[in-house]
Amino acid sequence: MDEQLTSEEAGPDQASAIADFPRLKARTLRFTLGAPRSAQAVGDGSRALFLRSDGPEDLVTSLWLSSFDDQGRHHEVLLADPRTLLADADEEEVPAEELARRERSREGGEGIVSYSVDEAGDRVVFTVGGLLWLTQIAQDGLSASTRPLGRMEADGSRHYADLSILNPTISPDGSKVAYTTGRMMVLVTIGGQAGQDGEYPILSLKEGAGEDVQLGLAEFAAAEEMDRYEGFWWSPDSDALLVEHSDESDEPIWYISDPANPQNPPQTRRYPKALTVNARVGLTLAALDADGYVNGACEVDWDRQAFEYLAVVRWQRGRQPLLLVQNRRQNEDRMLSVDTGTAVFSGRIGGGDLGPFPLDPEVLDSLPTQVLGGHEDEKWLDLIEGLPAYRPDGGLVDAFIDGETDTTRLRIDGRLFSPAGCQIRTVLSVGADDVLAVVSTDPRSFDLMRLGYDGSIHVLNRLPGVWTASRAGHGIVVTNRTMASSHGQIKHCYMGADGDLDRLGADGLGLVDSAYLSSGRGGDGRAPANGAADAGGTQPAYASDPTRAAVQHDTRQSKDRGSVDSGHVNSSGGWGAALADHSVDPGFTPNVDFVRMGSHGLFAAIVHPSDSSPYAQADRLPVLLRPYGGPGSQQVVFNQALYWESQWWADQGFLVLTVDGRGTPGRGPAWGRAIFEDMAQVTLDDQLEALAALPDFAPEADLDHVAIMGWSYGGFLSALAVLRAPEHIHAACAGAPPTDWTLYDTHYTERYLGLNPSVYRRNSLIDDAPNLRRPLMLIHGFADDNVSVANTLRLSQALMASGRDHTVLPLTGITHMTNDETVAENLLILQRDFLYKALGIRRR
Structure with a gap:
């Protein structure tokens, strides 16, 4: 076996680093292994979950927690290591449906590659080795326990060992987990300890449903092109599920062969080939009783003939479910509210005695939807991740193509509020006072902006680059890659009781840097970072200097980036720390x-x-x-x-x-x-x-x-x-x-x-x-x-x-x-x- 690389090794000089590049790129999965990823702020924001493998050639990712204690000290806690949980974690057999999901999301890692967390940020679920696992985080955020979840036999094997566990999702209240097998929805009730969990099928396809019918999975077009990987959604009160069902039987059959091994039969699949037929997609509301069984269901009704694509499903606390549906040409869409208050459930009481509820959409009562608005474009409409969404205290936020200013802008209840010239790429969170979004004024930079409903803007990134974030409670996790460093960086920041993003500050979190802005390099007529938008549009207050000076290697970066950052408190009262990074860089800087x-x-x-x-x-x-x-x-x-x-x-x-x-x-x-x-x-x-x-x-x-x-x-x-x-x-x-x-x-x-x-x-x-x-x-x-x-x-x-x-x-x-x-x-x-x-x- 080749000697493992360490993150400090960059080669003796650039020439040898260039010579080693093809091998190193391949062995490090494009230099991503060992770097933190999939970071998500949870709970009150003083905690964040993330994934990371142990080194620059380690494919097996573990689940980690970043947390601040009461004194503002930062900690990184290993929550679950697949190799500790399972001796053969490196040889895990992944179900075909999960492999397909990873292909759609371009996931190249192994081990724990995704997770689901409850609303409080205390319980996390994931799969490894065909088992469902639960991590319970201690109240102080400094320790955790992990155990298998679900019904187990006396020898420790799964009771439902023949079922694939796909897309396990914990309920908002943390009491239950739902997963799909592709043909059946299964519910797990979380007990006080191992052996006390419940696990039972709650919803299944009707008898005789064809093999091309799926339950609880995103169809191919949604996963590959709409970036929608979910096929079911919990209600905010954890007492109901919206479940997608799809019938691909009208799509063309494709065969993927292995010519090098002619003894192997081809894989058969349906594929929504252009100019042919799409899967027929529907959505069922399943109501759960106190024990978690389905005691009734009804079918969400919208004009599927006119709008066959189910692009977005969102169910926010205090709101009715929100859908975005598109027509086949994608030049027209509708935002729909599902009227759950009028649900008349077809079904039975006491589902647990009768087995899983058999889903037959054709015999279920219809659940009406209300049209909240829509969009049209002569050519096509883009999907903006994170939209549409409700503001917590009222108002619907969506994206609008403003032809007069050639800008994709944000609206609330039909009123434009994001500036002209600020192209909306992704909405990260919709708050009471602002929207946190990824925005471009220069297409080469994905900027992190706070966009107030009053038209104000606040550009958070100090340098141009690719920025994104996850916000929860009073905390935020900021991820960036720039030209100033070979390494990306993820910073966990906690803003205190008021959650004011101004507490990110300029002197410790590496975001807006007043010294940089006053250096005179922020030309191009760019507006102040906290300035309101003007009629001509607003630019971010960094220097996206398109010269070679802007891309030189940042020699100030920490030499011990693989160590845990103990954190610091900045002058604005915010806490911050960079997550440790064990990846290796290529050893040269692009010219x-x-x-x-x-x-x-x-x-x-x-x-x-x-x-x-x-x-x-x-x-x-x-x-x-x-x-x-x-x-x-x-x-x-x-x-x-x-x-x-x-x-x-x-x-x-x-x-x-x-x-x-x-x-x-x-x-x-x-x-x-x-x-x-x-x-x-x-x-x-x-x-x-x-x-x-x-x-x-x-x-x-x-x-x-x-x-x-x-x-x-x-x-x-x-x-x-x-x-x-x-x-x-x-x-x-x-x-x-x-x-x-x-x-x-x-x-x-x-x-x-x-x-x-x-x-x-x-x-x-x-x-x-x-x-x-x-x-x-x-x-x-x-x-x-x-x-x-x-x-x-x-x-x-x-x-x-x-x-x-x-x-x-x-x-x-x-x-x-x-x-x-x-x-x-x-x-x-x-x-x-x-x-x-x-x-x-x-x-x-």
């Missing part, structure tokens, strides 16, 4: 220029060879385009981690250019919608526009030797470039490319291409196959259930039929994530050597 290019003012990042590279100061360098370039994702962001791989490529002898063109988010609704029904040509045109402008920013750019590479949409764009622009792009590596958009899912594809089959043909690559005259490598995992390998095979078949030479690199057993470390490492090397040969480059 990046941020620029604006071409007539569209495209945001771009140019990565140059490092000073230690043999290509440093070269007069001519071949160009490598590394885009994603498609809707829904960005690559040109103030986050150092995004440019590590580009730096490796630069030190292999390329000038690396990454461009966010039209269609990418964060720059306004009009910019995003410019690709409607024409995303192939528009996104390609923007890459070519930036390429033509590159010599103005990097005179060493050799436009006679240009390659392109990317994954997923970036793979599509790479293949597209050599097919449609061979005079500009001379070689391509296309990973997992969706070459034929009729093979991709409904919710993503139809949002951008609509429902006209001729539009799909114009935006797909198959008909372009005869045009290939440049080297092209196609790469695809045979186990990819997101972008099917059929995409690559169809393009390869069309190229073969046209007599066009090309290379196909099949990845056996690999999904869309390519998490196998050997594959991930060798993939970089093979692509490099392919491009060297294709461009006629001799390695130095």
